[in-house]
Amino acid sequence: MRFSVARAALVLAHLFILVTPMAANASQVIIPAPPQLAATAYLLIDADTGKVIVEHNADEQLPPASLTKMMTSYIVSEEIYAGRLQETDLVRVSDDAWRRGGAKSGSSTMFLEARSEVPVIDMLRGVIIQSGNDASIALAQHIAGSEEAFAEIMNQQAQLLGMTNSHFRNATGWPAEGHLTTARDLAILAKALINDHPKHYALYSEKHFKHNGISQPNRNKLLFTDNTVDGIKTGHTEAAGYCLVASAKRDGMRLISVVMGAKSENARAAESKKLLAYGFRYYQTHKLYSAGDELGSARVWGGDPKELVLTIDHDILATIPRGGAKNVKAAIETNANIEAPIAKHQPLGKLKISLDDEVIVETDLVAATDIAEAGLVDRAWDAILRLFEE
Incomplete structure (x- = not known):
């Protein structure tokens, strides 16, 4: 699969703003060690x-x-x-x-x-x-x-x-x-x-x-x-x-x-409470995107229209350490040779969310709408233009 680097870079800059404003001094968040419980x-x-x-x-x-x-x-x-x-x-x-x-x-x-x-x-x-x-x-x-x-x-x-x-x-x-x-x-x-x-x-x-x-x-x-x-x-x-x-x-x-x-009825309650307290104190569930969000666009060869909107078909949630949202980054990969016809929800690339250089979410980027084939003349002209894109 070939990827449009220039297009991805443009959309990537947009995605960074959607996820979180990137801080110039972003650093890894320190999380204390989890509790050790008296349980098997x-x-x-x-x-x-x-x-x-x-x-x-x-x-x-x-x-x-x-x-x-x-x-x-x-x-x-x-x-x-x-x-x-x-x-x-x-x-x-x-x-x-x-x-x-x-x-x-x-x-x-x-x-x-x-x-x-x-x-x-x-x-x-x-x-x-x-x-x-x-x-x-x-x-x-x-x-x-x-x-x-x-x-x-x-x-x-x-x-x-x-x-x-x-x-x-x-x-x-x-x-x-x-x-x-x-x-x-x-x-x-x-x-x-x-x-x-x-x-x-x-x-x-x-x-x-x-x-x-x-x-x-x-x-x-x-x-x-x-x-x-x-x-x-x-x-x-x-x-x-x-x-x-x-x-x-x-x-x-x-x-x-x-x-x-x-070891006891009281112990199972107390140990469970420790786990829940730790999770709520140091982590958050972040909704990064909603289903249907427009995350960018892509060129459609031989299509009418020639551009389609890239989206996701489900909400994107991630568990992130409190204070760590500034370290979240997003990147997309799209196929440089997308050809009509295109069906709505057809996968056309990948959205990758990373935290401290670790990918925490990876999902499909899909077409927001159907794209029909263009007429014969437009398809022929696109074929000529593609020769210069190779």
């Missing part, structure tokens, strides 16, 4: 850009305990979205769900009564807020016929989401051989919960839920101490330790933290 594995990401801000053992396969229920609730939401399930549908509580997950099981429970029928939306609250094993099993059986069959759906969904290091054996997170995931995969799942099903994600911020005359608080302590936290889920078994996936939004920036294998 942890991860902090920018939910909008996917940028990893802090990680430790993020790809180590570990038992997730009740963090498993994030996938259970995601599948319930997917079923509702697809029209195969309604929030008002009644779910029958089997004797098996009551025995293994109910009041006498000694595990976290919604206190469902055996053979009762409960609406899907209440069951979903029981899974999310009360971490009910009975509700998780009942929903799994209602959707797939058995918890084993539901686990297969969980694994298929995990692959679709890109959770390549996860394998589920049940809907609850009850210890089982091979029932494992990673901090990174849980962050992927958290993003999907937030972005794909925002209505149901709002349930994760509810602090209490009452069923069968019994009111239980949400086990996520951060909901009660930090009003910017709106989710997500706790988990605990002897094998998994104390776990928490949390998310918070401040000043337009959303972070997701994952802490696995903390």
Whole structure:
């Protein structure tokens, strides 16, 4: 591919102004080392850009305990979205769900009564807020016929989401051989919960839920101490330790933290708080461009008109250290031999955003409009002109 250096230089100067005024004395921003947590594995990401801000053992396969229920609730939401399930549908509580997950099981429970029928939306609250094993099993059986069959759906969904290091054996997170995931995969799942099903994600911020005359608080302590936290889920078994996936939004920036294998209920909350505080203190999510922004123009040989506008078809966001925007640079690469016809949104070059000489975003530059072929005479004249451009 050949590139028009002169044209790129002209547009590049324009892009610098669009991203940030370039300071003559721009220098690298100093960021302190991230906190080291008392946990087996942890991860902090920018939910909008996917940028990893802090990680430790993020790809180590570990038992997730009740963090498993994030996938259970995601599948319930997917079923509702697809029209195969309604929030008002009644779910029958089997004797098996009551025995293994109910009041006498000694595990976290919604206190469902055996053979009762409960609406899907209440069951979903029981899974999310009360971490009910009975509700998780009942929903799994209602959707797939058995918890084993539901686990297969969980694994298929995990692959679709890109959770390549996860394998589920049940809907609850009850210890089982091979029932494992990673901090990174849980962050992927958290993003999907937030972005794909925002209505149901709002349930994760509810602090209490009452069923069968019994009111239980949400086990996520951060909901009660930090009003910017709106989710997500706790988990605990002897094998998994104390776990928490949390998310918070401040000043337009959303972070997701994952802490696995903390020593206590208080510790998982405190360690998660450290991660979130670090991310919000030292980083920002910057919107550099909006979809449809005109970023330059390009010559179209044999086209009518002969110039087209270059744009992007999605917003460009980047996670940048606070105070580091002055070090952001943009560059474009365009094909020097663009020929008509051109279709709207057709890729015609690259936009590269760099921070301190590291490329942090690379995306296609696309045509803003269709460009038709010019008439025979104009095409012939362009062919002659191109001889002098070679």
